[in-house]
Amino acid sequence: MxxxxxxxxxxxxxxxVISLLDAGHDVVVLDDLSTGHRAAIPDGVRFRHVDLSNAQATHDAVTQDSWDVVFHFAALSSVGRSITEPFHYLRHNIMSSLNLIEACTSHQVKRFVFSSTAALFSNERDLSRIMDDAPVNPASPYGDSKFFIERALLWADRVYGMRTACLRYFNAAGADPKGRLGEDHRPETHLIPLAIDTALGLQSSLQIFGSNYSTRDGTCIRDYVHVTDLADAHIRVIDQLDTRSVAYNLGNGRGLTNLEVIESVERVSGCRIPWEWALPRPGDPAILVADSSRIRMDTGWQPRYRHIDSIVGTALNWRKRHPHGYDG
Ligand SMILES: NC(=O)c1ccc[n+]([C@@H]2O[C@H](COP(=O)([O-])OP(=O)(O)OC[C@H]3O[C@@H](n4cnc5c(N)ncnc54)[C@H](O)[C@@H]3O)[C@@H](O)[C@H]2O)c1
Structure with missing residues (x-):
């Protein structure tokens, strides 16, 4: 494809991208490199340096070729920064996505896969897993921007017949098991890479945000899903789009507290991690754990990295070999 x-x-x-290439598909990357890295794009993949906020440039890039499927990952994605800069986040994510969706519908794109998020949901107490049709109630402008885009995609289907898959990732984690790619956000806000950097001595201490959530040890509970398992879900979902649009929650279905994640990184790295308490972050719900039974049933998707230690292991391997990320 x-x-x-x-x-x-x-x-x-x-x-x-690398999973699509491994599966024999033809890939073109469109990115403005605002948070991404040129070195993360494999050799031989065509690259178009385009900012989706620019409607004309987006239209030109989309209409230059015909596409069997468009995958839309580009976004600003820090929950915390979306609370301090709500309008910047809403404008960026919504406008750039509308530019892309409009270009795709006018160019008769028939399949569109969108990176949505667990931040659609706010789960303060209920310990049950979140189903795909749970009530949407974003606790941040970031989550709201994704909700708006899901709604725009609903209209792209109804009015233009573009079939869409909204994949709500819970916490993406880990790195390519073959060591070709890893996680390099700047600044990094995700717990696993920060804990690994602390274990490796690349930073002195780790902050844990909030000690008073109604969870087993008082820290937030999240559902970590390996990034290669997420990639597999993207490829499996393409066939669903022959007949209908779908929305799936994607996680391992197992919640871990922040302290349990630190224990895992200590176990896998063999290093002690100094950490300290910090104030809870606004927009951080207590518990986010996915019920992914629907995508499993519809596509046969099964996460291969079920245990947190196996996820941490791949992330640690990459970071040890790339302590300066893609700059190294
Ligand atoms: N990482 C997670 O745990 C997680 C969880 C849920 C949802 N998501 C969603 O998945 C997607 C990817 O997340 P990520 O962690 O890989 O983020 P990332 O920052 O690593 O990747 C985003 C990419 O989009 C590009 N980009 C941003 N704005 C752009 C624009 N206007 N035009 C062109 N390119 C642009 C960036 O340069 C970067 O390469 C995002 O949409 C995010 O909201 C991520």
Whole structure:
């Protein structure tokens, strides 16, 4: 298949690009490199340096070729920064996505896969897993921007017949098991890479945000899913789009507290991790754990990296070999 991947120079996008290549598909990456890395795009993949906020440039890039499927990863994705800069986040994510969606519908693109998020949901107490049709109630402008884009995609289907898959990732983690790619956000805000950097002595201490959540040890609970398992889900979902649009929650279905993640990184690295308490971050729900039974049933998707130690292991391997990320 001929695939256009926006945000293919970023963390999740680059892992999907490499999985698409491994599966024999033809890939073009569209990215403005604002948070992504040129070095994360494999050799031989065509690259278009385009900012999706520019409607004309987006239209020109999309209409230059025909696409069997468009994958849309490009976004600003820090929950915390979206709370301090709400309008910047809403404008960036919504406008750039509308530019892309409009270009795709006018160019008769028939399949569109969108990176949505667990941040659609706010789960403060309920310990049950979140189903695909759970009530949407974003606790941040970031989550709201993704919700708006999901709604725009609903209209792209109804009015233009573009079939869409909204994949709500819970916490993407880990790195390519073959060591070709890894996670390199700047600044990094995700727990696993920060804990690994602390274990490796690349930073002195780790902050844990909030000690008073109603969870088993008072810290937030999250569902970590390996980025290569996410990539596999993207490829499996393409066939669903022959007949209908879908929305799936994607996680391992197992919640871990922040302290349990630190224990895992200590176990796998063999290093002690100094950490300290910090104030809870606004926009951080207590518990986010996915019920992914629907995508499993529809596509046969099964996460291969079920245990947190196996996820941490791949991330640690990459970071040890790339302590300066893609700059090294
Ligand atoms: N990482 C996670 O745990 C997670 C969880 C849920 C959802 N998501 C979503 O998955 C997607 C990818 O996340 P990530 O962690 O890989 O982020 P990332 O920052 O590593 O990747 C985003 C990519 O998009 C590009 N980009 C951003 N704005 C752009 C624009 N206007 N035009 C062109 N390119 C642009 C960046 O340069 C970067 O390469 C995002 O949409 C994010 O909201 C991520």
């Amino acid at each position: 001929k695939c256009l991947v926006t945000g293919g120079a970023g963390y999740v996008g680059s892992h999907v």
